[in-house]
Amino acid sequence: MVKICGINDEAAIRAVHAAGTEMLGFVFFAASPRAVTPERAAALSALIPTAAEGGPQRVGLFVDPEDAALDAVLAALPLDLIQLHGTETPERCAAIRARTGRPVMKALGIAGAEDLALLPRYAASVDQFLLDAKPLPGSAIPGGNATVFDWALLHDVTVPRPWLLAGGLTPDNVAEAIRIARAPGVDASSGLERARGQKDPERIARFVAAAHAAG
Numbered sequence: 001m002v003k004i005c006g007i008n009d010e011a012a013i014r015a016v017h018a019a020g021t022e023m024l025g026f027v028f029f030a031a032s033p034r035a036v037t038p039e040r041a042a043a044l045s046a047l048i049p050t051a052a053e054g055g056p057q058r059v060g061l062f063v064d065p066e067d068a069a070l071d072a073v074l075a076a077l078p079l080d081l082i083q084l085h086g087t088e089t090p091e092r093c094a095a096i097r098a099r100t101g102r103p104v105m106k107a108l109g110i111a112g113a114e115d116l117a118l119l120p121r122y123a124a125s126v127d128q129f130l131l132d133a134k135p136l137p138g139s140a141i142p143g144g145n146a147t148v149f150d151w152a153l154l155h156d157v158t159v160p161r162p163w164l165l166a167g168g169l170t171p172d173n174v175a176e177a178i179r180i181a182r183a184p185g186v187d188a189s190s191g192l193e194r195a196r197g198q199k200d201p202e203r204i205a206r207f208v209a210a211a212h213a214a215g
C-alpha cells in the first residue's frame with residue numbers, strides 16, 4: 001500500500017496514477033507548502049479515475065480541523081479517507097469519523113518507544129494509523145518535514161489497525177524502511193520533490209516501484 005502525499009499539480013497526479021499508487025493525499029492545511037484549496041483538489045482529482053474506477057483513494061490531510069473546514073472540503077470533492085495530522089484526541093477522531101462518514105487515519109509522531117503507548121488509546125476511534133517522525137522543535141508544520149525516525153522501533157510492534165510508515169522516505173531508502181519496520185504500507189512527500197512543495201514525477205515513479213517491489 002503506497003500513498004503519495006501533497007499532490008498539488010497535474011503532472012504529479014498523473015504520475016501517481018500511472019505508477020499504480022494506491023492512495024494520494026491532498027493537504028488542506030494553509031501553512032503547508034503543498035496546501036491546496038478544495039476547488040483545486042477537486043479539479044486535480046477529476047483528471048484521473050476515482051477509486052471506484054480503479055484509481056487511487058483520495059485522502060484529505062487535515063490538522064486539527066474545525067467541522068466547517070471538513071464540510072467545505074467534502075462538499076467540493078468526495079474523499080475516501082480523512083488523515084488527521086494534528087493533536088486530535090481519540091474522542092475527536094471518533095467524532096470526525098461519525099460526522100463525515102469516512103474512515104479516519106490518525107497520524108502519530110514517533111521519536112521513541114514511549115510514543116507507541118498511544119496506539120491502544122486510539123485503536124477504537126480510528127481505522128488506520130500513520131506512524132510518522134515526531135516533528136523537531138521549531139518545525140513550522142507537524143509533518144512533511146523529511147524527518148526520519150528509527151524504523152527498528154516498529155520491528156516487533158503489533159499495531160492494532162492497518163498502518164502506513166512515513167517520515168523522510170525516498171526512492172532510495174523505502175525498501176530498507178519497509179524491511180526494518182515491517183511496514184505494510186508507506187507514505188511520502190518531501191522525498192519526492194524537486195523543490196519544496198513541487199513533486200517530481202520521476203521520483204514518484206521510482207518510489208512507487210521500489211515500494212511495491214519491497215512489499
Ligand SMILES: O=C(O)c1ccccc1N[C@@H]1O[C@H](COP(=O)(O)O)[C@@H](O)[C@H]1O
Binds near residue numbers: 132142144166167187
Ligand atoms: O506534507 C505536508 O506539508 C504536511 C503538513 C502538515 C502535516 C503533515 C504533512 N505531511 C505528511 O507528513 C508525512 C511525512 O512527510 P515527509 O515524507 O517526511 O515529507 C507524510 O505522511 C505526509 O502525509
